[in-house]
Amino acid sequence: MLKDKNIVLGVTGGIAAYKSVEIASRLRKAGASVHVIMTAGAQNFITPLTFREITGNPVITTMWGEVHNYNVEHIALAQLADLVIVAPATANFLAKAAMGMADDMLTTTLLATKAPIYFAPAMNTNMYNNPLTQTNIQSLVDLGWHLIPPASGHLACGIDGVGRMPDPVEILDFVLENIAHKADLQGKKILVTAAGTYEPIDPVRYIGNRSSGKMGYAIAAAAQKRGAEVILVSGPSALMPPQGVDFIGVESAAQMREAVLKHFPKTDIVIKAAAVADYRVRNVAEQKIKKNDDKLTLVLEKNPDILKELGEKKNSDQILVGFAAETQNLLEYAQAKLEKKNLDMIVANDVSRKDAGFNTDTNVVKLLYKNGTIEEMPIMTKQKLANELLSKIIRLKNQ
Numbered sequence: 001m002l003k004d005k006n007i008v009l010g011v012t013g014g015i016a017a018y019k020s021v022e023i024a025s026r027l028r029k030a031g032a033s034v035h036v037i038m039t040a041g042a043q044n045f046i047t048p049l050t051f052r053e054i055t056g057n058p059v060i061t062t063m064w065g066e067v068h069n070y071n072v073e074h075i076a077l078a079q080l081a082d083l084v085i086v087a088p089a090t091a092n093f094l095a096k097a098a099m100g101m102a103d104d105m106l107t108t109t110l111l112a113t114k115a116p117i118y119f120a121p122a123m124n125t126n127m128y129n130n131p132l133t134q135t136n137i138q139s140l141v142d143l144g145w146h147l148i149p150p151a152s153g154h155l156a157c158g159i160d161g162v163g164r165m166p167d168p169v170e171i172l173d174f175v176l177e178n179i180a181h182k183a184d185l186q187g188k189k190i191l192v193t194a195a196g197t198y199e200p201i202d203p204v205r206y207i208g209n210r211s212s213g214k215m216g217y218a219i220a221a222a223a224q225k226r227g228a229e230v231i232l233v234s235g236p237s238a239l240m241p242p243q244g245v246d247f248i249g250v251e252s253a254a255q256m257r258e259a260v261l262k263h264f265p266k267t268d269i270v271i272k273a274a275a276v277a278d279y280r281v282r283n284v285a286e287q288k289i290k291k292n293d294d295k296l297t298l299v300l301e302k303n304p305d306i307l308k309e310l311g312e313k314k315n316s317d318q319i320l321v322g323f324a325a326e327t328q329n330l331l332e333y334a335q336a337k338l339e340k341k342n343l344d345m346i347v348a349n350d351v352s353r354k355d356a357g358f359n360t361d362t363n364v365v366k367l368l369y370k371n372g373t374i375e376e377m378p379i380m381t382k383q384k385l386a387n388e389l390l391s392k393i394i395r396l397k398n399q
């Protein structure tokens with residue numbers, strides 16, 4: 001898909017700039033012609049010579065220098081570009097870009113280009129979470145720029161948190177997934193549920209489960225990028241809601257049910273990735289329970305099965321997809337849930353595996369369809385799986 005494409009790779013001044021060398025190298029190996037524009041800051045981390053050797057093209061470092069001996073200069077590069085990737089994108093760059101500034105070659109080119117722009121923010125967690133940075137990112141997303149979300153992990157500044165630039169291979173996967181799918185969910189309304197629910201015991205304690213929300217958030221983000229109008233109903237999660245989705249935060253299963261039922265009549269597709277607590281505490285204590293006794297008995301009562309309710313209500317045009325997290329008898333249990341809840345598809349997850357299920361970045365699933373077909377999916381990132389699931393759901397919808 002990248003063969004013979006002209007790709008502008010913008011590199012700004014962050015420590016992750018060294019990873020951009022591999023991005024350039026992979027793009028070239030994929031057959032693209034890569035034109036690197038470096039900001040002044042980026043040149044403190046890595047030299048233009050490195051990119052020149054990797055790409056085989058001159059590297060643009062200033063607006064004011066000699067015109068290069070090839071016909072790519074100033075606005076010409078903006079017109080030549082089939083695709084622009086800015087990685088890493090610093091907070092300073094995002095602020096300038098969101099304001100429409102054009103004080104260096106990168107911002108000037110971006111202002112002038114009509115090519116799709118992908119950007120991978122990379123910075124300290126607090127800088128990333130700062131409302132100013134978030135506002136700038138949102139402005140760029142609203143303009144149609146494609147956000148490559150930062151990963152969480154150990155950052156160069158010594159803390160653990162969100163803000164790490166994803167690995168080059170993940171960045172390219174992201175771009176390729178996007179090019180491949182374009183806007184095939186345009187006009188569709190999708191409701192996604194994610195994360196686990198918290199069932200209160202008293203004002204400070206709850207019963208919960210290990211779901212991180214990663215799978216549901218990845219589905220919501222992918223559907224939004226593919227043009228869908230997305231409502232994400234999520235239990236408590238440490239993840240940032242994906243840009244551009246309509247986010248409804250809930251705690252208990254009862255709250256999730258209320259939000260889901262409210263929006264269900266107008267949705268085309270429902271994907272229930274949430275791990276809903278099956279039971280809630282019958283008598284929630286109004287005050288914090290004190291440890292006066294050696295034993296504490298909690299009486300639990302069954303929560304309503306939201307998905308089953310949707311299965312009873314759904315019309316023939318609506319697609320209903322559930323998840324089954326199991327530790328044994330995966331196919332048998334998943335098949336029973338598919339039938340009992342009147343689903344079109346169920347994503348069966350063996351959560352006893354280390355590389356699948358709760359709180360992992362990858363997943364290994366089997367897909368069971370209403371017509372009896374079973375599909376085994378290889379191990380893949382939750383982001384890639386999200387796109388695969390959406391493609392399969394579109395196929396179901398078009399049948």
Ligand code: CTP
Pocket residue numbers: 193253272273274275276277278303304305306307308321322323324325337
């Ligand atoms: N689900 C739901 N409401 C519930 C319980 C589950 O909507 N009260 C949905 C989940 O979002 C998921 C699917 O049903 O898509 C499967 O959930 P799971 O808990 O694995 O299945 P259960 O039917 O609850 O069966 P069990 O807990 O006995 O395995």
